[in-house]
Amino acid sequence: MRLDEARRDLYRRLAREQGYKSRAAFKLIESNERYGFLRPGGKVLDLGAAPGGWMQVAAELVGPSGLVVGVDLDKIRLREKNVVSLKMDVHDPGLVAKVEPLLGGKADVILSDLAPSVSGVWEIDQGRQVDLTLRVLEIARALLGDRGSVFCKLFEGERSQFVRDEFRRLFTSVRTVKPAASRNASSELYYFCEGMKKATVPSD
Secondary structure, X not given: OOHHHHHHHHHHHHHXXXXXXXXXXXXXXXXXXXXXXXXXXXXEEEEOOOOOHHHHHHHHHHOOOOEEEEEEOOOOOOOOOXXXXXXXXXXXXXXXXXXXXXXXXXXXXXXXXXXXXXXXXXXXXXXXXXXXXXXXXXXXXXXXXXXXXXXXXXXXXXXXXXXXXXXXXXXXXXXXXXOOOOOOOOOEEEEEEEEXXXXXXXOO
């Protein structure tokens, strides 16, 4: 068995043992241990949240005084008390108006593990994933509170430098993360962005 396969099997087993919906939960756990962006009482928006592994982790970390709102095209079923799920396309122009009342204001953290339906053509898939990440930034401009942060996935490829430039244009600090639960061969990287620059936040 190759190292990447063994690692995937390890995190799948750990996810089952610890009751998480997916091994991706450990990507968020590791990244939060490094940067501490999920805190008790926080309001979290999770985009592309199904099957709910990241929502479970976020719900544990923000605790009963916090709230996690998850958005996905697929229905999400979780037992945690401090979670709300919304079955909706992230490109829907009505998303912000729907989510803000659920959050009860602005988000402290926006998470995104969004990925497109895979076509098998890398240039197409990477382009679609870039578009999803840029949509996350649009939503962040509308829904992220002061001193809020974004933690999101980006497929590395032809257009990824443009997205990194957008991260740096919008945020004062941008850091790259490759969690251990990610495959070494995978082109996915995660970016932790904090300190949205005030000039980029749209006025109400």
